[in-house]
Ligand SMILES: Cc1cc2nc3c(=O)[nH]c(=O)nc-3n(C[C@H](O)[C@H](O)[C@H](O)COP(=O)(O)OP(=O)(O)OC[C@H]3O[C@@H](n4cnc5c(N)ncnc54)[C@H](O)[C@@H]3O)c2cc1C
Ligand code: SF4
């Protein structure tokens with residue numbers, strides 16, 4: 067994978083609160099960066115698969131976020147809504163390089 | 174897969190509805206490996222609960238709530254779902270089906286489950302926009318859309334479906350008329366008396382009826398405008414719903430040369446006689462001359478068909494006795510078997526109580542129950558239905574039979590009666606779930622709530638009429654503790670709110686992780702429902718000490734603004750007691766211009782709401798408002814919202830006291846306080862009560878000799894007037910009683926519990942005892958309130974104006 071991606075630094079880990087998130091503006095729209103309690107970082111398009119709510123503003127718990135608009139629970143790793151809801155938020159490649167958070171764009 | 178395993182047979186299912194998918198589920202349970210399954214569905218949705226469309230229309234459920242098998246289920250079971258592309262033809266020689274889009278799929282076994290189509294009479298005007306039927310999600314969406322833009326609806330058909338459509342549209346605010354061909358409603362399920370009682374009740378709920386009404390024409394030229402009846406009556410409407418019945422959907426089968434009559438003719442083995450590879454189930458079939466319109470027999474068909482497909486050559490179908498209920502909240506109707514005495518030897522027993530609006534009729538034949546019609550009180554419906562289905566000899570209890578199970582039954586106590594039921598006794602008729610399965614699920618999965626049982630077994634998930642029995646089974650199986658003990662806060666813990674609140678104080682738990690560890694939380698960092706609750710409980714227990722956890726706050730409280738459905742925010746500056754001045758108004762107007770606020774609205778709480786502010790602009794908006802001396806109105810929080818006032822003695826000729834001044838003093842004391850839920854106050858200057866103080870959390874009404882205080886009111890969905898607390902003489906007392914009451918609420922209510930249900934739960938006597946009778950206690954509560962306030966009266970806007978979290982990051986190299 068790595069060789070087909072360009073990686074862009076978008077934040078420092080410290081910019082994202084634990085169990086919280088930050089929003090990155092990209093040419094393709096807002097991307098939400100999430101940081102779990104265990105410092106795993108995830109990136110999803112900042113749009114809930116339900117009605118487009120800003121997932122970045124939800125409450126993060128475990129490796130999930132609860133959408134602030136109607137409480138859908140979205141899995142951060144896959145972007146999938148938790149049953150019984152159906153839908154998927156777009157997932158983006160993200161990785162940590164030391165303190166830097168890198169967002170991947172396919173070449 | 175093992176190379177030596179036999180190649181799998183190909184099963185193609187036409188129809189992704191209730192019958193087809195029930196058959197597939199049953200088949201997977203019996204022989205998961207036997208077939209490669211392809212499902213064609215005409216609708217672009219996964220399989221859903223058609224019965225529940227009525228509840229969706231009535232706004233009681235969302236479309237998301239009624240999905241039975243989500244797309245994942247198909248994937249997990251290796252089923253290929255082709256949704257939105259109906260089958261156009263069956264080729265029985267080639268053994269293939271061809272879809273409208275041209276996909277060709279071969280089969281070894283074919284299952285036809287195409288359901289039925291709404292029956293539509295050939296009326297002029299049928300094709301006008303604004304005319305629809307009531308069968309699927311598209312119909313429901315059309316009706317909901319119409320209810321949002323139009324006012325009047327007419328439903329043609331006063332049967333089960335028509336009445337549920339009428340009620341749903343009524344609930345959505347339309348004015349609704351029902352045109353029915355026959356003299357009484359639901360004449361196939363109800364006798365005349367019950368039909369008339371039903372009509373009277375629905376009439377009282379505002380639905381108009383045109384019985385003996387034959388629709389002749391749908392009026393309108395470019396859009397439906399109403400209907401004209403044969404006798405000349407005209408009923409104006411913008412939406413016309415045709416719900417007069419259903420017709421089995423047999424077109425495909427007929428074109429393929431299968432034997433069809435009213436429905437696709439099947440034998441007891443559910444196979445289509447001429448072609449043993451082809452099966453059919455559901456509303457599209459005809460079995461021994463009978464066609465179907467309810468799910469109970471269809472579940473039986475699915476079971477038999479699945480057994481046959483799995484290779485069981487003994488499975489055989491016979492139609493069970495059927496019962497009907499109407500799914501209109503608050504209208505209870507039950508019917509099963511014969512509606513009235515038909516043969517010589519039949520007898521009717523009737524019990525009617527006009528005042529209570531209840532009615533029941535039993536039809537007996539030679540000491541067996543062969544029919545029951547009930548209206549108003551249908552609790553015994555399940556019992557009668559069991560006697561009827563099992564053909565029980567009722568000679569011994571005949572004299573008391575009409576009184577119902579408690580008085581006539583062999584066991585008077587419902588719990589004992591339920592315990593006495595055999596494992597295979599059906600509890601949920603809609604989803605065909607028996608007692609044994611519910612009990613097994615509760616035990617094996619450790620289910621502790623009705624919702625959990627619904628999610629795992631589907632019992633009580635559709636029409637809901639078996640809910641009391643399911644709850645009782647839950648109580649009996651999961652033990653007294655789960656049934657009578659407090660409800661757990663959420664699925665992360667077994668503890669209820671009270672226990673958690675007490676433990677936080679008693680065990681000096683000071684942080685969320687500490688509380689979760691001490692109280693055996695099952696998740697590492699909780700969920701979106703317990704974290705905000707714990708955060709509040711800790712904040713309340715340890716003022717000045719606990720550090721508020723922003724990540725455990727709901728977005729509005731974290732951003733100090735109200736998120737709107739498009740993801741922008743609304744901002745409301747505080748206006749003390751509803752008072753403002755030109756300088757503030759000018760500053761608000763400037764902010765509205767500068768940040769292109771999309772809408773400015775005066776709220777019900779006497780303040781001004783700025784809508785459509787972008788997240789990144791929030792800090793700047795606050796800075797500007799702060800500069801003009803305004804602070805956050807906390808319009809977003811589980812916090813003190815507003816103190817509404819009238820002008821009072823200052824200007825009003827009736828005013829007895831300075832209600833505005835009192836309101837401002839109250840707001841100065843209480844602003845910034847966090848609560849289990851939002852809190853609103855009001856002060857009126859005389860009993861004319863222009864500030865609506867009696868539907869507020871804490872209401873003050875001035876009288877000549879002082880102030881009347883009342884608590885626990887609410888103006889929301891469930892309007893509740895306040896309970897009178899006491900009368901006091903001075904302003905200082907108003908402040909003290911208010912502080913004490915709010916502190917009691919803060920310390921003892923459950924998170925997200927408004928004062929209205931809290932006061933109702935505790936009883937006003939308890940509140941009076943703590944706040945009025947116990948003077949020392951009151952002073953202590955008030956002191957604790959003021960102590961907490963000393964830490965919380967900082968303007969969040971001023972604090973947050975520099976918080977980076979509002980800013981969007983930009984990629985950096
Ligand atoms: C509003 C409403 C309320 C109801 N309430 C109750 C109730 O309270 N109690 C009760 O017992 N019953 C109730 N019913 C009836 C119950 O829903 C039906 O008996 C049941 O859905 C029938 O199941 P089925 O699979 O035969 O038909 P359906 O559920 O209609 O499924 C048939 C499916 O086949 C699809 N299909 C048709 N032709 C093709 C094709 N050529 N290719 C691919 N797919 C095709 C259709 O789109 C449909 O999705 C209600 C029905 C409605 C509409
Ligand atoms: S409540 Fe009484 S004092 Fe206040 S405005 Fe109304 S009439 Fe006047």
Ligand code: FES
Nearest residue numbers: 114116117119133
């Ligand atoms: S938009 Fe996310 S839950 Fe509705």
